[in-house]
Amino acid sequence: MCGMPVWGIAGVFGCAYLAYLSYDHVRRHEFDWPHDPIFILTYAVWILLMAGLLFETRCWRERTFFALVLANFSLGFTLASWKTAPPEAVRELRIASCVLWAFAALVSLVVAYSAPTGNQKKGA
Numbered sequence: 001m002c003g004m005p006v007w008g009i010a011g012v013f014g015c016a017y018l019a020y021l022s023y024d025h026v027r028r029h030e031f032d033w034p035h036d037p038i039f040i041l042t043y044a045v046w047i048l049l050m051a052g053l054l055f056e057t058r059c060w061r062e063r064t065f066f067a068l069v070l071a072n073f074s075l076g077f078t079l080a081s082w083k084t085a086p087p088e089a090v091r092e093l094r095i096a097s098c099v100l101w102a103f104a105a106l107v108s109l110v111v112a113y114s115a116p117t118g119n120q121k122k123g124a
Contacts, residue, residue, distance in 0.1 A: 007112070008112020012109045015069075026091060032090075033085070033090060046073040047074060050073055064107050072097055072101060
């Protein structure tokens with residue numbers, strides 16, 4: 001991602017869209033969350049993928065981005081697993097998710113347009 005704008009821009013659009021979706025759920029007072037086992041498993045796979053990417057990268061800006069995305073998927077996993085979550089808790093977690101996605105979009109923009117650092121080569 002560092003030094004390759006295409007991946008950073010993709011991250012910006014993806015995270016901005018997910019921030020909007022989280023905001024829209026809060027705006028429309030939609031606080032239900034699917035608790036399907038496949039949904040929970042999907043979040044678990046995303047968590048593992050983001051954890052792997054977090055430890056794979058050498059660029060601190062990428063690490064920041066992957067840490068934010070990992071935190072967001074962890075929130076989703078928590079909500080998917082927590083069947084008795086009160087609506088107030090779901091609302092608060094949706095707001096937190098919106099903030100995290102928006103911040104991840106901003107970090108991704110920084111990653112896209114910043115020069116590689118240290119031992120990172122352009123395109124690596």
